[in-house]
Every structure is written in structure tokens, then in C-alpha cells.
Amino acid sequence: MPDNLLPIDSIARKLNLPEDAYEPLGRHGAKVKLDLLANPAFPRRGKLILVTATSPTTSGEGKTVTSIGLTQGLERIGKKVLITSREPSLGPVFGMKGGAAGGGRSQIEPSQKINLHFHGDLHAITSAHNLLAALIDAHLFHGNDLGLDPERITWPRAMDMNDRALRRIVISAGGKREGANRSTGFVITAASEVMAIMALAQNRDDLRQRLDRIVIGQNKSGEPVTAAALDATGAMMALLADALLPNLVQTTEGTPAFVHCGPFGNIAHGTSSVVSQQMALRLADYVVNEAGFAADLGAEKYIDIVMRSSGIAPSAAVVVTTVQSMRNQGEGDLERGLPNLARHIQNMRNFGLPIVVAINRFPSDTDTDLERLAEFAQQHGAESAYSEAFTRGGEGAVALAEKVVAALEKHPNVTVTPAYALEDSLEEKVRKVAAQIYGADGVEFSEAAQAKLKQFTAWGYADLPVCIAKTQYSFSDNPKLLGAPTGWTLHITDAALSAGAGFVVMIAGNMMLMPGLPKVSRAAEIDVNAEGVITGI
Structure with a gap:
């Protein structure tokens, strides 16, 4: 744990939170009470910035690091800002991807606790x-x-x-x-x-x-x-009862952060709690909210599910990309992978959002490749900025923060349009997402899926939105079909009713709701040293 973390009371004071509005849990964390949402002293005033990405590699593209860095960058240019982040699942922590509290000089702290048991x-x-x-x-x-x-x-x-x-x-x-x-x-x-x-x-x-x-x-x-x-x-x-209360913590640079709830973006709707977002919009002028995996998953689900349910509409989108992700999408060739970025940009534009492309810079990236990404984004009508949040913290994301603020000021009143109408049939909702967001030519429903959708419709659930569970590595349901594929068919193999959540889950391809550990997992690297310090996360 860094030695320079601020006491949680200091973080609360940054947000003008009265002492009776939160309950400290240890020196560096607190639960914020729900009474804040009904307090007239805290009207909703903030703008929500939705952070999403291009299709990732297995190790991710630094979307969380970029979200945290952007938050720190906004504070450095004098903005009152809060990040609303998801709680990590132990599955990835001990699996392939590792922790989910950021990294380098852009982490949410205390990161070890957040990655493990946190507040229970x-x-x-x-x-x-x-x-x-x-x-x-x-x-x-x-x-x-x-x-x-x-x-x-x-x-x-x-x-x-x-x-x-x-x-x-x-x-x-x-x-x-x-x-x-x-x-x-x-x-x-x-x-x-x-x-x-x-x-x-x-x-x-x-x-x-x-x-x-x-x-x-x-x-x-x-x-x-x-x-x-x-x-x-x-x-x-x-x-x-206690788990419903958002967790107040801080970034590496002492910027306030909410960390609350953790639905996956590939097999669930993939974003932090509505309660934390509603609170953040009352406490800050800018709220940075990450949506899980790429824009075909977390961002689409945010707009089609979360926005409809909560009434929170994003004011701008940040699309995180990297040289390595575009090379991966092009099977080693950067130019062949770039159509993946183009489709994600176009999708966010079709939703009605102003877009800034965040080019997350890795040490191995060449200037030529980075310049090509920036040029390509500009050719497709999107502003871009390099992000070096991992190595430089908020300082490395100031340029990105300035571009995002400029986009918000240039587009003060955006209208965000979902991909489908709730009056559409369940099957038609899937077809519209498949065609408009994924680029599919059509959709095939298995007999089992068709039978379930007929049953859900008969029960009165046809007006619910759909949550498509599919691979994060491709626009399609085949993780090996890279780039921006066309001429393919989405296969819906099963369906499940989440009546309490308020959506119907559509299982695409071979998607599993219980992942498995890889042959060599992150668990092999994690330990506790003689001083009791956890290492390897």
C-alpha cells in the first residue's frame, strides 16, 4: 500500500461530504449512505463520461488504467471529478487477466484490498x-x-x-x-x-x-x-444491506473514487452501480464511468440497458485503443486491424455521442504506429490523444482530459439513441444489435433459445431489453474472427430470463457463465511475504 494515501476523511472533504453522510471502514475506505440521494443540498449536476474500448487482447488494453488516469488528469486541470469503477472479481484476479484496480501510477487504492475481499x-x-x-x-x-x-x-x-x-x-x-x-x-x-x-x-x-x-x-x-x-x-x-452502499476510496493521486458492484461486460451488463453513478453526479462536475470490455459489449449494454433503467445518459465517450490491440485484430498487421477501431468509432457516433480516442501508449510502441492510430482516428472524424497514465499518472493523461472537456463543451446537449425500441420483439432486438453494432448479416436462434423466448414472451417479458453474452475478442461470436468482419451470422444458442435485473440474457456461441482457470494462472504468482504484505497481484 502506498505511504502517501490520504485519510478517507480528507477524500470526503474534497467532495464536501458531511461527516454524517458516510461511515469510515478503516483508514482509507468508507461506505456512503443512501440518504445523500435525497439530500437537496446535493442536486444532480455532473456530466458522465463513458469509457469504452476497441476489441481487447487477452491481457486487456489498459481501459481501467486510462479511466483512472483520465480522472486524475481532469483533477490536474482544475475539474471536480469522481470515477465510478467496478469491484474486481476474484476470478480474473487469480485467473489470466489479474487485478482490476488499475496499475502503475494510475490505480485505485488500497488496490490489494480492492482486488481481494474489500468491504465484503x-x-x-x-x-x-x-x-x-x-x-x-x-x-x-x-x-x-x-x-x-x-x-x-x-x-x-x-x-x-x-x-x-x-x-x-x-x-x-x-x-x-x-x-x-x-x-x-x-x-x-x-x-x-x-x-x-x-x-x-x-x-x-x-x-x-x-x-x-x-x-x-x-x-x-x-x-x-x-x-x-x-x-x-x-x-x-x-x-x-451494507453491500448496497457505494465504497468511497481514492486513486494513486488522491482523487476521489467510488468502487461498487462488478458485473462482467461480456456475460452481464458490465458497469458500476447506478447508485454510485447517481451519487457521483451530485458530488462532482465530471464523472468517469468505465464500461466493461469493448464498445460492442459494455457501451452498448450501458446505453440499451443501464441508461434506460436509470435515466443516466452519457455526455461523451472515450474509446481506448492500443497498437497491440489493433495488431492483434489484424493478425499481426496494424493496417488490417484498424477497421476494428473504425467500427467502434462509428457505433458510438450512431448512438449520438461525441468521441475522443485514447491511444494508450506502451513502452514498445513506435512513434510511427502511434501516429498512424491518431491519423486513422482523425480520418474517421474522432479527436484523439495519447495516454501515458500507467507511467506518468494524471500528468500523462492531461492532454486526454483537455480533449474530453473540449468535446463536452462543443456538444453540451447530446441526444443518446438506443439501438432498438423496447416495443420490438426479443428476437428483433437481437437482430438490430447484431446488424447495427456487430456488423452481422443475420441471426440464427437455436430451437432451445426459440422455445425460451416464446415462453418469456407469453409470460409478459417481451418488453425487456436484451443482454447479449458473447466473446469480448471479436465483434462476432467467434473469438478468432477478428477485425471488423462482415458476411457472418450470430448464433444465439440459449437464453435466460433475468426478470429482477430487468433484461433477457442471450447466450451467443459457446459463451460460459462460469469461466475456467488457464493452465498457468495468476494464482501461481501471488503470495504474502514475511512482513505480511501481499505480492503478485
Whole structure:
């Protein structure tokens, strides 16, 4: 942990937070109370900057580092700013990608704690999810008064770790009562509907209503059964009471930061909590909010799901790219990869947002390649700036901050347009995203997916937005189809109803809701030294 971190009271004072508006947790963290949202002394005033990216490599392109650096850069040019960031999942921390609190001189601190247990939020979400699972099986064991069909229970277990062995399991093996020997599985906590609900809930009442609406399966008459029918909501609310409060921390340079909730951007909607964003817009003039993975995932889902649900419209978009990501998209050839950047720029423009391309500079990049990226962005109508936030902190992102402020001032009143109308059928919503955002020629729905969508429509859920779970490495559902492919078909292999979160998940290709560890994982590098300091994250 850096020695120069400010006490959390100093961070609160930067935001003019009264002492009774937050509860310190240790020297460098606090929970901010929900009362702030109803306090007339804190009207909504800020502009939200949505940070997204081009299609990444397996190691990522520094989108989080750039978001943190941009926040620090904005503070350096005299702006009152807050970043709203997601809480890391232990899956990537111990898997392939590593921690998710930034890096170098642009981190959110205390980064080691944030990357591990932090304030217990992910544990609370996991516990609430699994409490509901346990109540379902207890209900079956004790007579099944609701007439649940054990074969059509859809609520899984959850765990915040990459564990492919738990994707498909059999529970109550060898049992004799109804519901024994039932097939189920685990999802990673970041893909849990409870995580999505927490991230989208606007207050306690909204959280309660969303938990009530969770559909856990069907009864033997084919009707949906909700968590409310199991009287599960009150106990889940108790587990989530503290976790609903956003976490106030700081960046490496002492800039205020919220870190709250952590849905993945490829298999969930991929952004920090609405509560933290609503608070930030009342506490700062500029709010930097990162959306998971590339713009075809996190940014699309922000606009089509989060914006609709919360009423928070972004005022500008930052598209992070790198030489290495464009070379990767071109299978080693920079020029062949550049159409990937062009499509992401065009997509954000089609949504109605002013765009700044952040070129995240790596030490191995040549000036020629960097200049080509900047030239290409300009040719496609986008301002760009280099970012050296990893090595230089906020100083290395001042140019980017100035470009973003200029874009906001040039476009003070933008109208953000979603990719589809809620009145469209579920299938048509997918087709519009596939055509307009991904560049697909068409969509094929498996028989299983078609049957589920017909059922969800019959139950009255056709007006929900769609959350397409697909690979982050390509516009398509095939991670090896790089660049900006055309002439391909999106394959929807399955679908799941997230009635509490308020969307229908569409599974594209072979996407899994429980990732697996790689052959050599980050876990092999992580340890604790003789002084008790955690190393290797």
C-alpha cells in the first residue's frame, strides 16, 4: 500500500461530504449512505463520461488504467471529478487477466484490498444468491407446496472464482425426496442476477422489488415462480444491506473514487452501480464511468440497458485503443486491424455521442504506429490523444482530459439513441444489435433459445431489453474472427430470463457463465511475504 494515501476523511472533504453522510471502514475506505440521494443540498449536476474500448487482447488494453488516469488528469486541470469503477472479481484476479484496480501510477487504492475481499460486497452478493438456492431446495425437501417442477428450476448456485468443474453438477445425489438428484450448476458471482440487480437498483425499495421479481423456475403448470413466493426477499435484503452502499476510496493521486458492484461486460451488463453513478453526479462536475470490455459489449449494454433503467445518459465517450490491440485484430498487421477501431468509432457516433480516442501508449510502441492510430482516428472524424497514465499518472493523461472537456463543451446537449425500441420483439432486438453494432448479416436462434423466448414472451417479458453474452475478442461470436468482419451470422444458442435485473440474457456461441482457470494462472504468482504484505497481484 502506498505511504502517501490520504485519510478517507480528507477524500470526503474534497467532495464536501458531511461527516454524517458516510461511515469510515478503516483508514482509507468508507461506505456512503443512501440518504445523500435525497439530500437537496446535493442536486444532480455532473456530466458522465463513458469509457469504452476497441476489441481487447487477452491481457486487456489498459481501459481501467486510462479511466483512472483520465480522472486524475481532469483533477490536474482544475475539474471536480469522481470515477465510478467496478469491484474486481476474484476470478480474473487469480485467473489470466489479474487485478482490476488499475496499475502503475494510475490505480485505485488500497488496490490489494480492492482486488481481494474489500468491504465484503461480493461475499454478500454470493451469499444472497446462494441463500435463495438453498431456500428452493429446502422448499422441495419439505413438501413443495408451490408445486415447483424440479426439472425446470433455473436458479443456479454462485461462486466468485473461475471453476469450470462446477458448471454442471448434480445435487442431493442419492436422495429419495422430490428434487433429489437434480442437475444444476454454478455461475461466477459477476454473472449472478443478484449482482446485476445490485448494480441496477436505485434505492432500497427498488432493490426489494427487483429481488421479489426474480424468476427461479416454473411450477408444474408451466407458470413462472418468483423469489417473492418463497419469502426470500427480506433475508436477501438483510445480507445486502451494507453491500448496497457505494465504497468511497481514492486513486494513486488522491482523487476521489467510488468502487461498487462488478458485473462482467461480456456475460452481464458490465458497469458500476447506478447508485454510485447517481451519487457521483451530485458530488462532482465530471464523472468517469468505465464500461466493461469493448464498445460492442459494455457501451452498448450501458446505453440499451443501464441508461434506460436509470435515466443516466452519457455526455461523451472515450474509446481506448492500443497498437497491440489493433495488431492483434489484424493478425499481426496494424493496417488490417484498424477497421476494428473504425467500427467502434462509428457505433458510438450512431448512438449520438461525441468521441475522443485514447491511444494508450506502451513502452514498445513506435512513434510511427502511434501516429498512424491518431491519423486513422482523425480520418474517421474522432479527436484523439495519447495516454501515458500507467507511467506518468494524471500528468500523462492531461492532454486526454483537455480533449474530453473540449468535446463536452462543443456538444453540451447530446441526444443518446438506443439501438432498438423496447416495443420490438426479443428476437428483433437481437437482430438490430447484431446488424447495427456487430456488423452481422443475420441471426440464427437455436430451437432451445426459440422455445425460451416464446415462453418469456407469453409470460409478459417481451418488453425487456436484451443482454447479449458473447466473446469480448471479436465483434462476432467467434473469438478468432477478428477485425471488423462482415458476411457472418450470430448464433444465439440459449437464453435466460433475468426478470429482477430487468433484461433477457442471450447466450451467443459457446459463451460460459462460469469461466475456467488457464493452465498457468495468476494464482501461481501471488503470495504474502514475511512482513505480511501481499505480492503478485
